[in-house]
Amino acid sequence: MNYATVNTILDTIIHTSNNNITVTDGKGYILYTNSQHWAVYGIELDQYVGKSVYELEAEGILSPSITAMVLKERKSIEVMQHTITGKVVMATAYPVFNDDGKIILVISYAQDQTEINDLQYQYEQLKKKIESYQTEVKELLGKGDVIYRSKKMEHIEKTLYRVAESDATVLFLGESGVGKSMFARKLHNQSYRKKEPFIEVNCSTIPESLFEAEMFGYEPGSFTGALKQGKQGLIEQAHNGTLFLDEIGELPLAIQVKLLKVLQEKKFTRIGGTKECHIDFRLVAATNQNLEEMVQKGTFRLDLYYRLSVIPLHIPSLRDRKEDIALLINHYLEFINKKYKTNKKLHSATYETLIQYTWPGNVRELENLIERLILTTDETIIFPNTLPSSIIVQSPTSQKEPSLIIEQTMIESYDLKTILEKVEKWIISKAYQQCKSTYKMAAFLGISQPSVIRKLKKYKNQFLP
Known part of the structure; x- marks a missing residue:
C-alpha cells in the first residue's frame, strides 16, 4: 500500500469519525482534521488550514494548546480548555514516535464539556436550593406552634418572645414530658442565632467517663481509643448558635466546674490540647429536678446555678x-x-x-x-x-x-344475643372482683352457685387475674 493510499484512508477515517480529531506533525502543523473539531473552538476552515497549533494558541483560539504541551513534555496529556466562544473543552492528545524516538505525529481529541458543566452547575444550584428548603422545613418543624389556651402557657410564650433576642441564659423547669425541649428550640428559632447550630445534649445519656471528651472534644492520640483525627466537642459545635443542656441536673460536678469556666471566659481547651479555643454560644438548660435542693445537698454548684437561672421558666x-x-x-x-x-x-x-x-x-x-x-x-x-x-x-x-358496652357492641352488630352476652360477661367480671367465692357471687347476683360456675366456664375465666 503506497503513501497516497494510506493518506486517503487516514483522511477518510478522520472525516467520517464521530470524534473531534486533529493530527499534527512533529512541528505542530495540522495534517488531518475534521470540521466538527474546530466548530467546538468556534472557527471556520480558512482559520486553521495550513496553520500550526502555536499560531492558533497565540491568537487565543487554543487556550492552551494541548499539542504544544505534548511536543514539549513528550507524553500524553489531558487538559480543560476555555474557548473564545465561552465553551469548556476536554482535550486529550497522544504523541507518536518513530524508531529514533522523535515525535512525528500528535493525535488530539476534543470533547465539548459545556453542556455537562452547565448541568453540573444546575445540579449544584438545585442541591443548594433543596438544602435551603430542608433547612426551612426543619426550622418550621422546630418552631412547632405551642398549642394552649391556658393563661400559664400564654405567660411563658410572652416571656420567650421578650427574651429571645437577648443572650440571657434561660432555664426551663418542669416535669418530664411537659415540652421543655420544644420550648428551647422555639427560643432558638426566635433568636438572631436561628440560622446557626442548635446543639441538644441530654446530660443523662452520656456516661460520666466520656462526658469531658464529648463536651470539650480531644486532640489526636489523646487517649486509648481516641479517633486518629481527634474530635470536635459539642460545645465547639454550638459556636455562634445555641447549646441546649437537657437534664442538666445530671451533670457531673467535675464537668460543672469546667462548664462554669467556659461560661465565664468564653474559651476552653480540648483534651490533650494546649491551644485555647474561643467560643460564642447561647446556653439554654432544662431539668425536672429541684436544683435548689441539689445545691443544699452539695450535688450541684451554687455558682453554676446562679449562672443558669438568669431567666427561670417553669413549664406547668x-x-x-x-x-x-x-x-x-x-x-x-x-x-x-x-x-x-x-x-x-x-x-x-x-x-x-x-x-x-x-x-x-x-x-x-x-x-x-x-x-x-x-x-x-x-x-x-x-x-x-x-x-x-x-x-x-x-x-x-x-x-x-x-x-358503653351496649353502644360499642351495636356498632359491630345489632344481634341481641351478642349484646346480652357482652353485658353478662361484664356483670360476671364485676361480681368476681367484689366476691371471694362462687357462693358469694351467687348471692351477689341472685342466681345459684352452679349457675355461677357454668358462666365462669362459659367465659373461660377471661377476666381472671
Whole structure:
C-alpha cells in the first residue's frame, strides 16, 4: 500500500469519525482534521488550514494548546480548555514516535464539556436550593406552634418572645414530658442565632467517663481509643448558635466546674490540647429536678446555678392546665390520623376520661397514647375500654360502662344475643372482683352457685387475674 493510499484512508477515517480529531506533525502543523473539531473552538476552515497549533494558541483560539504541551513534555496529556466562544473543552492528545524516538505525529481529541458543566452547575444550584428548603422545613418543624389556651402557657410564650433576642441564659423547669425541649428550640428559632447550630445534649445519656471528651472534644492520640483525627466537642459545635443542656441536673460536678469556666471566659481547651479555643454560644438548660435542693445537698454548684437561672421558666404540668388537654387531644388525633392515613375518632366518654386523667407523663404521654390507640384499635370509634387500665381506674365514666358496652357492641352488630352476652360477661367480671367465692357471687347476683360456675366456664375465666 503506497503513501497516497494510506493518506486517503487516514483522511477518510478522520472525516467520517464521530470524534473531534486533529493530527499534527512533529512541528505542530495540522495534517488531518475534521470540521466538527474546530466548530467546538468556534472557527471556520480558512482559520486553521495550513496553520500550526502555536499560531492558533497565540491568537487565543487554543487556550492552551494541548499539542504544544505534548511536543514539549513528550507524553500524553489531558487538559480543560476555555474557548473564545465561552465553551469548556476536554482535550486529550497522544504523541507518536518513530524508531529514533522523535515525535512525528500528535493525535488530539476534543470533547465539548459545556453542556455537562452547565448541568453540573444546575445540579449544584438545585442541591443548594433543596438544602435551603430542608433547612426551612426543619426550622418550621422546630418552631412547632405551642398549642394552649391556658393563661400559664400564654405567660411563658410572652416571656420567650421578650427574651429571645437577648443572650440571657434561660432555664426551663418542669416535669418530664411537659415540652421543655420544644420550648428551647422555639427560643432558638426566635433568636438572631436561628440560622446557626442548635446543639441538644441530654446530660443523662452520656456516661460520666466520656462526658469531658464529648463536651470539650480531644486532640489526636489523646487517649486509648481516641479517633486518629481527634474530635470536635459539642460545645465547639454550638459556636455562634445555641447549646441546649437537657437534664442538666445530671451533670457531673467535675464537668460543672469546667462548664462554669467556659461560661465565664468564653474559651476552653480540648483534651490533650494546649491551644485555647474561643467560643460564642447561647446556653439554654432544662431539668425536672429541684436544683435548689441539689445545691443544699452539695450535688450541684451554687455558682453554676446562679449562672443558669438568669431567666427561670417553669413549664406547668398538663394536669395543672386542664383547659389545654382537649386542644392537645384534637391536635394529635388529627396529626396522627393524617400520618397513618386513618380516620379514627374518640367516643365522648373517652374524651371525658382523658380530660380527667392526671397525665403523669404530660404532653409526651398524651401524644404516645393517641398514637397507640389509633394504631391498635380496629373500630373507627375509640371507646374507653380500649384505654390502659391505669387511666380507666381514674375514670368518672365507669358507672356508664354497661351502656358503653351496649353502644360499642351495636356498632359491630345489632344481634341481641351478642349484646346480652357482652353485658353478662361484664356483670360476671364485676361480681368476681367484689366476691371471694362462687357462693358469694351467687348471692351477689341472685342466681345459684352452679349457675355461677357454668358462666365462669362459659367465659373461660377471661377476666381472671
